[in-house]
Amino acid sequence: MPHVRNKLTALAVKSINSVGKHADGNGLFLQVTANPKTRELRKSWLVRFTPLNGKVRETGVGSVDLVTLAQAREKTLEIRKNAKSGADVVVAKAEVRQEAVRQRAASMTFAQCAEAYIKAHESSWKNDKHKTQWTNTIKMYANPVLGKVAVQDINVSMIMKVLDPIWQTKTETASRLRGRLENILDWARVREYRTGENPARWRGHLEKALPARNKAKTVKHYAALPIDEYPAFMSKLREQTGVGPLAFQFAILTAARTSEAIAARWDEIDFNDKSWTVPAERMKAGRVHRVPLSTAAMAVLKAVRGLDPVYVFPGLKCGKPISNMAFLMTLRRMKRDDLTAHGFRSTFRDWAAERTDFQNEVAEAALAHVISNQAEAAYRRGDLFEKRRALMEAWAVFGMS
Structure with missing residues (x-):
């Protein structure tokens, strides 16, 4: 029995309000979802297809507000045609997203990320002194080594190049700087400016390469008057x-x-x-x-x-x-x-x-x-x-x- 196609009409698309997937045929569905808080309905087009590897895929092709029923059917035919020739639109979309991430990472330097991090967090800091300390340590110790480097390319050897010269002589400053580097690089990863492990992480990582702070140098307490x-x-x-x-x-x-x-x-x-x-x-x-x-x-x-x-x-x-x-x-x-x-x-x-x-x-x-x-x-x-x-x-x- 041949597959039924074009089950939906433009009028039906407007009138259907039940949450779920409503088949048009040929792998095209009208998908209706509801906002869990406001219960507001959202309608979009979904295409189901099977590429050469035999694994059923689904991909969205747009909102009904932007894509008409006729246009959705055209997109469906194109996707299914490409699938028969070995193309996988889902994989292609993922590759496009990954490339966009790579491009963003390549365009963001460490100095730019550090500046953005400080700007994003300074309102939560208790006083201007905190911001000044962050800005000064990054400018004085980190930027000469990392400032112009793409944040994606920063590795352990670069972090060590920043910390090694001051770890023994300015241990407290170096320890705080390491924590700040870790925070900035974590922020960059969440923002998709870099991927992979954080090279400034201490536990299970830099603690193997640097002596503990209390062993690197005796803590110098604030000078007090007798x-x-x-x-x-x-x-x-x-x-x-x-x-x-x-x-x-x-x-x-x-x-x-x-x-x-x-x-x-x-x-x-x-x-x-x-x-x-x-x-x-x-x-x-x-x-x-x-x-x-x-x-x-x-x-x-x-x-x-x-x-x-x-x-x-x-x-x-x-x-x-x-x-x-x-x-x-x-x-x-x-x-x-x-x-x-x-x-x-x-x-x-x-x-x-x-x-x-x-x-x-x-x-x-x-x-x-x-x-x-x-x-x-x-x-x-x-x-x-x-x-x-x-x-x-x-x-x-x-x-x-």
């Missing part, structure tokens, strides 16, 4: 002039991180409650941190009040806070290159442990450290604010002694 030298240092710091030294005092008196202090805003300060609330997006732990302000910290705020309507410590550029280099420059002017701003958090922690009777958890809360013990964290609901207020006042008084 407890007994702290009062004299604060006395000299108070002698410095300008917004930078005042911001530095505020950071030390509140045991805050540099990024938290320099970006402080007036709408975060409560003068009545004598507190400073740092929003979650600026905190390392990603949660709101309320800071009790000592008498000395309040004096700093009064000294800068009125300089800017938004930022507590405004920079030279309008609408911007001071630079994250301000504290470093202050230390240089004081001829204390042996110290770091972050190290004063360690000085504070040592002082609280060795010179006071405050509980360990009070000092940890003042530093906004995350409780590593999950069971303890679950039971400790409060922020020990009033106890921290007494601790920070004692810290300020010690700096005046």
Whole structure:
């Protein structure tokens, strides 16, 4: 019995609304699908054919909005005719897609991918410093070797050429750079700019070629001021002039991180409650941190009040806070290159442990450290604010002694 052809009509194509495949004959089907959320119907043409290898294939030939019934029938005849001569339209489409991927990969350099990655992710980073670190390490260490190379062509030897010169001497930077290279190359693979394994992957890969970070070089902790030298240092710091030294005092008196202090805003300060609330997006732990302000910290705020309507410590550029280099420059002017701003958090922690009777958890809360013990964290609901207020006042008084 001969196959029935041309079962459908143009009117039927418009009126059929039942989900499924509706045969026209000769391997052509009207395929009706429904959006799972909106239940909106979509109609398209599907051709079923059997190439010389005997494996039944299906391929779409367009939406009914773009391809008429007559055109779909013509495409069906062409596909079936080519199939008899050995051509496989599905394989041909796949080859076209693969070639398009190859062309995209060949046109994208590592530098272009790195720039696109940073632009795509910078909105999720907590501060501008993070973007600056990404941009600078890629520009300084990676781009001289990889910048102009097609991202598809990057291999392990190229990655090693970037990392080898700094792995022993700048281990922390090299380790972070490796992670950034891995992220960029993973992004490029997802975007189909490259295929294959990630040559910057550490686990089960580069860990076999490079010494572990803790074995490559002893970790150098932030330089901290000895407890007994702290009062004299604060006395000299108070002698410095300008917004930078005042911001530095505020950071030390509140045991805050540099990024938290320099970006402080007036709408975060409560003068009545004598507190400073740092929003979650600026905190390392990603949660709101309320800071009790000592008498000395309040004096700093009064000294800068009125300089800017938004930022507590405004920079030279309008609408911007001071630079994250301000504290470093202050230390240089004081001829204390042996110290770091972050190290004063360690000085504070040592002082609280060795010179006071405050509980360990009070000092940890003042530093906004995350409780590593999950069971303890679950039971400790409060922020020990009033106890921290007494601790920070004692810290300020010690700096005046």
